Amino acid sequence: MTNEYQEYFKEEHEILRNSIRSLVKKGMTPEIEKWEEAGEFPRELYKIAGDMGFLGIGYPEEVGGTPGDIFFKIVVTEELMRCGSAGLVASLGSLDIALPPIVRRGTTFQKERFVMPVLRGEKIAALAVTEPGGGSDVASLRTRAVRDGDFYVVNGSKTFITSGARADQITCAVRTGGEGAHGISFLIIESNTPGYSTGHPLKKTGWWASDTAEIFFDNCRVPVENLIGTENKGFSIIMENFQKERLMLCIMANMTAQIALEESIKYSGERTAFGLPLKGFQVTRHKLADMATLVEASREFTYRVAARMNAGVNQLKEVSMAKIFACNVSDKVTYDAVQIFGGYGFMRGYLVERLYRDNRILSIGGGTTEIMKEIVSGLIM
Secondary structure: OOOOHHHOOOOOHHHHHHHHHHHHHHHHHHHHHHHHHOOOOOHHHHHHHHHHHOOOOOOOOOOOOOOOOOOHHHHHHHHHHHOHHHHHHHHHHHHHHHHHHHHHHHOOHHHHHOHHHHHHOOOOOEEEEEOOOOOOOOHHHOEEEEEOOEEEEEEEEEEEEOOOOOEEEEEEEEOOOOHHHHHHHEEEEEOOOEEEEEEOOOOOOOOOOOOEEEEEEEEEEEEHHHHHHHOHHHHHHHHHHHHHHHHHHHHHHHHHHHHHHHHHHHHHHHHOOOOEEEHHHHHHHHHHHHHHHHHHHHHHHHHHEEEEHHHHOHHHHHHHHHHHHHHHHHHHHHHHHHHHHHHHHHHHOOOOHHHHHHHHHHHHHOOHHHHHHHHHHHHHH
16 A cells, blocks of 8 residues: 555455456456456456455445445455556446446336345446436436336337347336426336347447447336336436445546556657667657656646545535546547557557546547536536
């Protein structure tokens, strides 16, 4: 454990870190290239992570989790990111945006049926909010759920759903009332429901190992007992979910930048030009210094926001700022890393090339940079 982060990470965090690092080094990193090319990783990895307790970190004991502060979850994300595939991390972690609404607002039945098997790694859970015509405008979603006795009949579609192709269940935002934010509810929809279907996994610029899908609903009959919380009160659940999702995207951005920096430092000591290693040129040293400064500042800001969230302090403004900053830093650092590598940075098989591709989605997912700036401006003016 490095001294400068003892304020945030204690011995128990580092024990967890070492455990995950071992799994990543032995069971993930050697296979990443194969999984990236395949567009998915083995489903068995969920079960391995579940058996080792990683999936349950931060969840209550009564649902099969291992309670702990927010820095345990940060440790999990940081160390998984060292596998070099942000797409894998996103899909393996899709439960962390799908399950919290059920844990916070769900019934005992829902927790037993839809939370516990996922934390054991037996089922895959995804969150389904985004729609083809909606994007960041969540309040305009059109997937409709109409009450019919003991069921809701669901029609519509979702897109850009992480883990969507393989999910056994989705935590799905639907419209049960009128237009706008006040007519939205959350239903848990199982993938074996008649009328539920997925398109081919979407081909993306980055996050190749993450299956991302469109999901279609054609008169899907979903039991009323699968309603999370109160009908037409789902928009607040979406908003509750966003703060931690954005924090984890900050962590992913910071780790993307950190790994790109490490690769650049290593390469600049190995690669020679005009008879000197690249680090022998002032322009390279200063570029690396700028990259390191940005990474350090972004990481510290993110940790500070996390600590305040952990203490129960609302950080809507600050986490939005942190996401803007972390993504800007990752944009800059991955760009400069490719520049240091030159032509090799543009070649498949080099980690910085994948980092550069994977980075691009971070300022879009979980709320675009533009939405983050709208949130911040609304809170400071």
